[in-house]
Amino acid sequence: MTGPVLRVAGLCVARGGRRLVEGVSFDLAPGHALILRGPNGIGKTTLLRTLAGLQPPEAGEITGAEEAAYASHADGVKAALTVTENLAFWAELYGRELDSAVLTTFDLAGLAERPAGTLSSGQRRRLGLARMAAIGRRLLLLDEPTVSLDAASVARFGHWLAEAHLGGGGMAVIATHIDLGLEAPALDLSAFRASAEAAPAGGDEAFL
Amino acid sequence: MRALLLRDLRLAVRAGGGFGLGLAFFLIVVVLVPFGLGPDRALLSSIAPGMLWVAALLAALLTLDRLFALDHEDGALPLLATAPLPLEGLVAAKAAAHWLTTGLPLTLAAPLLGPLLALPPGAWPWLLASLAIGTPALSLIGTFGAALTIGIRRGGLLLSLIVLPLYVPTLIFGAEMARRGAAGLPIGAALPMLAALTLGCLALLPFAAAAALRVNLR
Numbered sequence A: 001m002t003g004p005v006l007r008v009a010g011l012c013v014a015r016g017g018r019r020l021v022e023g024v025s026f027d028l029a030p031g032h033a034l035i036l037r038g039p040n041g042i043g044k045t046t047l048l049r050t051l052a053g054l055q056p057p058e059a060g061e062i063t064g065a066e067e068a069a070y071a072s073h074a075d076g077v078k079a080a081l082t083v084t085e086n087l088a089f090w091a092e093l094y095g096r097e098l099d100s101a102v103l104t105t106f107d108l109a110g111l112a113e114r115p116a117g118t119l120s121s122g123q124r125r126r127l128g129l130a131r132m133a134a135i136g137r138r139l140l141l142l143d144e145p146t147v148s149l150d151a152a153s154v155a156r157f158g159h160w161l162a163e164a165h166l167g168g169g170g171m172a173v174i175a176t177h178i179d180l181g182l183e184a185p186a187l188d189l190s191a192f193r194a195s196a197e198a199a200p201a202g203g204d205e206a207f208l
Numbered sequence B: 001m002r003a004l005l006l007r008d009l010r011l012a013v014r015a016g017g018g019f020g021l022g023l024a025f026f027l028i029v030v031v032l033v034p035f036g037l038g039p040d041r042a043l044l045s046s047i048a049p050g051m052l053w054v055a056a057l058l059a060a061l062l063t064l065d066r067l068f069a070l071d072h073e074d075g076a077l078p079l080l081a082t083a084p085l086p087l088e089g090l091v092a093a094k095a096a097a098h099w100l101t102t103g104l105p106l107t108l109a110a111p112l113l114g115p116l117l118a119l120p121p122g123a124w125p126w127l128l129a130s131l132a133i134g135t136p137a138l139s140l141i142g143t144f145g146a147a148l149t150i151g152i153r154r155g156g157l158l159l160s161l162i163v164l165p166l167y168v169p170t171l172i173f174g175a176e177m178a179r180r181g182a183a184g185l186p187i188g189a190a191l192p193m194l195a196a197l198t199l200g201c202l203a204l205l206p207f208a209a210a211a212a213l214r215v216n217l218r
Helices: A043-052 A083-093 A101-105 A121-135 A149-164 B001-015 B023-036 B041-062 B066-073 B075-082 B089-119 B122-148 B154-182 B190-217
Strands: A006-015 A018-026 A033-039 A059-064 A068-071 A139-143 A171-175 A187-190
Touching: A006 A043, A018 A033, A018 A043, A018 A059, A033 A043, A043 A068, A043 A139, A043 A171, A068 A083, A068 A121, A068 B075, A083 A101, A083 A121, A101 A149, A121 A149, A121 B190, A149 A171, A187 B154, B023 B041, B023 B066, B023 B089, B041 B089, B041 B122, B041 B154, B066 B075, B066 B089, B066 B122, B075 B089, B089 B122, B089 B190, B122 B154, B122 B190, B154 B190
Parallel strands: A033 A171, A033 A187, A068 A139, A139 A171
Antiparallel strands: A006 A018, A006 A059
């Protein structure tokens, strides 16, 4: 897998009409990952949502983020469906077949036929992460992927990310506070904190 | 789109999915009406088409707030919105799933309930036809309302206030078509108007609902 570089230039993002960070610029080449760091509320989630296209940037440009897949704090797991059904749905939505190796990779093989509502929060999180493998997108935007995972699962996930995803030419932007065991540069967003007196974002038209 | 439609249908028939809730509500309302009005056959048969339509409309309304709220609660909505499926397609699949689990069962059940309201047998095909043509508009309008009220906790009442006035034209022409059919009158403009409403909703509302979703997902 090779493809365009993710390029972010002078990006400014806002949440609820208030600018959080501004002037964020970075390039991300295929096969590389970027770790977002910074204190709570600095705008890591908002930056990821903007990269995912869920909200427009206040200023700046994003190119090469077309094939992005976003994973939020919540896993979007359907409690009434089994683990396999959950993954198969996402795979089909992205026009792919579910590869059963995904279940093994994330240690879900023994849970495959369990309704997702009966999983523990760590197991559900593994299912949420397995979704990223099942849909096979080039650019992963991961928001706190390791919440409620035990150490072994974190290592397993870090290994998948480094070997299978980045090794296959994928890219990842990860907001996390812990060490995933990745060789990746970190970007501390507190250096880009928006100045407090920045003008609020327009009126109704800007909102729409 | 097919994947999403199948998932929503599957979720609807699983535990807690709500399939049959609307239908059960419809049955109960229609059964209650003769109890409230007494056994006057002439009265019942004259209000039957309108009554069945109002009951169908309320039953469709009852199941609307689950449409996006469940996906919003468990965080699936932003994930769906970033999938390759355009938001308009997502909305259309949701509306189709709602119709298949609510509008279609109501349509099929309505003629069976006709005898309870002393509806003459000659009116059944017209009732069936009017519901079959009209209920997709109810699902589409409801999907738009549900997209507007995502993220409002306990937004069901607000949703009803938004959606019910929008249901008025469909109700008028749908009930009129069924009433004329029941009375043996020519159907006239009611059928083309009802069909036009449904087609208009089908053409426009997925885009409106997708725009509402986009704003609400920020």
